[in-house]
Amino acid sequence: MPDEPITETPQETALAAAPSTALNYMDSAALNKAYKSAAIFAQSDLVPDTYRNKPQNVMIAMDLASRMGISMMQVMQNLYVVKGHPAWSGQYCISAINGCGKFSPLKFIWADDNGGSCTAKATRLADSEVCYSEAISMQMAKNEGWLDKNGSKWKTMPRQMMMYRAASFFARVYCPDVLMGMQTVEEVKDVNGYDKEEKKYITVSLED
Numbered sequence: 001m002p003d004e005p006i007t008e009t010p011q012e013t014a015l016a017a018a019p020s021t022a023l024n025y026m027d028s029a030a031l032n033k034a035y036k037s038a039a040i041f042a043q044s045d046l047v048p049d050t051y052r053n054k055p056q057n058v059m060i061a062m063d064l065a066s067r068m069g070i071s072m073m074q075v076m077q078n079l080y081v082v083k084g085h086p087a088w089s090g091q092y093c094i095s096a097i098n099g100c101g102k103f104s105p106l107k108f109i110w111a112d113d114n115g116g117s118c119t120a121k122a123t124r125l126a127d128s129e130v131c132y133s134e135a136i137s138m139q140m141a142k143n144e145g146w147l148d149k150n151g152s153k154w155k156t157m158p159r160q161m162m163m164y165r166a167a168s169f170f171a172r173v174y175c176p177d178v179l180m181g182m183q184t185v186e187e188v189k190d191v192n193g194y195d196k197e198e199k200k201y202i203t204v205s206l207e208d
Contacts, residue, residue, distance in 0.1 A: 034059055041072075051076050060086075068180065080185050083192040087185045090164030096178040097171055102126065106170070108163050115139055118162035120170040133170035136162045146190040153186070161186060 038058035042051060051057045061079065065072040078092035088096075098105050103122035111117045117137035123130050138158060141147040147154045154161050168184045
């Protein structure tokens with residue numbers, strides 16, 4: 001029985017056509033080609049809302065992915081826009097450090113000082129040096145004003161927030177390239193504030 005021809009979906013075709021190197025924004029032909037690919041991806045139900053029906057945003061994700069050597073979908077699933085700033089999720093920061101190939105898996109050291117603190121630790125493979133982040137404590141969160149912001153997650157999930165911040169501090173010092181110089185979502189929100197929850201109103205119609 002002869003083999004049946006394999007057909008590609010539009011998304012697969014776009015992925016194959018996506019540029020393998022960073023976009024040249026001065027090359028109009030390359031930009032047009034990238035835009036066509038981005039427009040197809042932007043129609044997918046699998047992409048986050050930040051990118052759905054927004055090919056311009058998809059193009060930025062394509063550019064970042066090519067520069068970082070990672071999957072475009074990985075960028076779209078982990079890069080958010082917070083208060084007008086692009087920012088990585090806290091869990092991606094940890095994943096990026098662990099996956100960069102420069103360190104042993106990240107570990108978190110806990111201490112009871114200053115109301116509890118967390119330090120990120122990993123061994124640099126090139127020279128076996130043990131690297132530590134700055135200790136992140138609840139006292140630091142209070143002193144920096146992170147704790148008292150409306151909607152702050154430091155009040156409800158402090159251990160998770162300390163791990164995220166310890167990881168971002170570690171990356172900022174020892175491997176800033178893995179984050180491309182961008183902050184994490186938690187860092188941006190701690191400085192610029194959390195979005196207020198939209199109030200929902202129920203209208204009741206009373207008929208005579």
